[in-house]
Amino acid sequence: MTAHEWFVEQRADYAIRSLDEGDRATFDAHLPNCPECRAEIDRVEAELAWLPMGLKPVAPRPGFSRRVIQEVLDEPRRPARRWLMPAALAASLLLALGAWLAGRQQSRSLEAELAALQGRTAALEDTLSIMKGAARVLQANVRMGGQQGGLVIFANEDTHRWNVVVHGLPPAPAGERYQFWFITADGMVRGSEVRLDPKGHTMFTTGMPPVGGTVMGAALTLEPGGVSSGPPRGPTLAHLML
Template sequence: MSAHDWFVEHRMDYVARTLEESELRTFQDHLARCPECAGEVASIERDLAWLPMGAAPVALRPGLSRRLAEGVLETRGRRWMRRAMPAAMAASLLLGAAGWLAGRLETERLARELQERDRRLAALTDTVSITRGADRVLQASIDMDGREGGILIFDDSATHRWNVVIHGLPPAPAGQVYRFWFICEEKMVPGAEVSAGANPALFTLPMPPEGGKVMGAALTVESLATPPMEPRGRTLAELML
């Protein structure tokens, strides 16, 4: 991720003022230098400006409704007014209801985005805690069709979990998939299916409840048609505790 990507990802956080104070100052300095981000932030603020956001309703000026009604009555007559007023009130209610519904839908969308952001933040915090608390780090090189990559395992014995980072893998061949395995005393236990791409694969795994004591890990490339019960394909990496 580039430095500018961070500002793009946190535009909504800046508008919602959920950034830390130091991050907020950094973002404000960036807006002064980046017309693209400044324009996008201004657009978001315009889109959100009409939301009530908990503000109290504005009261009509005293006598305004009466003066409006008197003006219409003088122009069109009382009979026309008696017929038009219900229709006007109904139209006003419909417009108000439509505006309220649109506002509620937008508010719900923003709430979902904030919940997703909180979920990602919690997952990231958990990942960082395992990495920092790791008792040991295992690593090995991977050679897949001439491309070199690597695998890192952060072993946290306090929580009995692993953070696994796999990088440098090319996309799996057609009809095949990368699989991560636990090497246990009794058997190999499937851990996770690994997605290869431009970014490293990162996942957290608890120790398996079966297979006995965990003695290591392995990464293989398997056929999609093979059930993930035991490795049958080529072994790309093997790490022992």
Template sequence: MTAHDWYIENRAAFVARSLEPVEERTFRDHLGRCDQCTREVARLERELAWLPMAVTPVAPAPDFVRRMATAILDRPARWRRHVPLAAAAGLALVAAGTALAARSEGRDLRVALVARETRLMALEDTLSVLRRANMVLQTRISMDGYPQGGMLIFQEAVSHRWGVIVHGLPPAPSGSKYQFWFITESGMVRSVEVAASMQRPAFMTLPMPGVAAPVMGAALTMEPMVDGSSEPQGVTLAHVVF
């Protein structure tokens, strides 16, 4: 590469005024001594005369400065408008998700609270019957001829209800269920199914059966799961008469 090659490569840069000040002065001094570079620079200036950066000044379009300034100044403005909108949208989504989660959690808590209050009210009702009972009956439960827990009946004369406790009874075998019966002068009256467990007693608060015949006692049997008979069909586990 010769020294003149540098001037050849930088002719366009000189016309575009992109050389460093020292390089531009060196190139300009060279033009006074080189006809070839002077002709090429003049040709480039004619071809690029329409550009604002050309050697010959060219007047810009009437609204060029305003449009350029608006484009430059509006870009961050639009960005500033979009960023708050995007942030607001993101915050709205987060808030909506949080609200839905809180609503779902609140609904679950309300359901759990209602279930707890229902159990508490049932327990308080059972305890009230037990406290006001004017008669308590007790009998053993026998399974396969062997003692297996017991059954207590608390009779409450004011509300005419019974508080029944069944304890020490294992869960019913598969396909079977424990059934509580009222014994009346006219026969047996089906009452409720007993959910037994060795871990905890089964509590029941029972109103008197809607029959005209007086109640004389109670019984606990093990019946087939699909049985719907009005009379006991299975094995009698406990039987008590006043």
């Protein structure tokens, strides 16, 4: 391995900030003198710039205790003194019950939010592990409806899984959909349907297909919406070979 081949292999790790401090300093010193590496790092960082890396803060729910107290205070006053103690006791019980219910509701809400956060964290860790272990990063430009987008694949040869990024595309025309394909030794094997977010981006993780033999590449096509099996029938938008 030449010195420059080491930098080529570490480009993806550098772009996702997974190099240790010493290797990153070495890469930082190399970039100003290597236009090829600089251009590749800029491209990968641009491809990944849209990826969400955090959660929006969730506003707390309105306090239940305040409503209970307000309802008690709005009750008409009883003229008879003998009702004073029962009313105060009822108010205390309502307040205690309200606080208990509010606490229980908040606890359930926090548990649900924590579970969702843990799920997203696990997914993000899985995504980063595939990117870090990616031996190959494949990229193809996609032009659709006057827009310039792209297809990026992070191929991890140890786990035989890919992170697939599709970005910058317009919504599929009515009655059609975007489709991801594996190019195998036996032909085209249907992968995931590509569902874009409102900004025209998506990312998904996929393993290798159980049929078709050796995977040699991937493709993105535009398929009829009512077809979910069989070979490609629409135009090919991107084509990548390993």
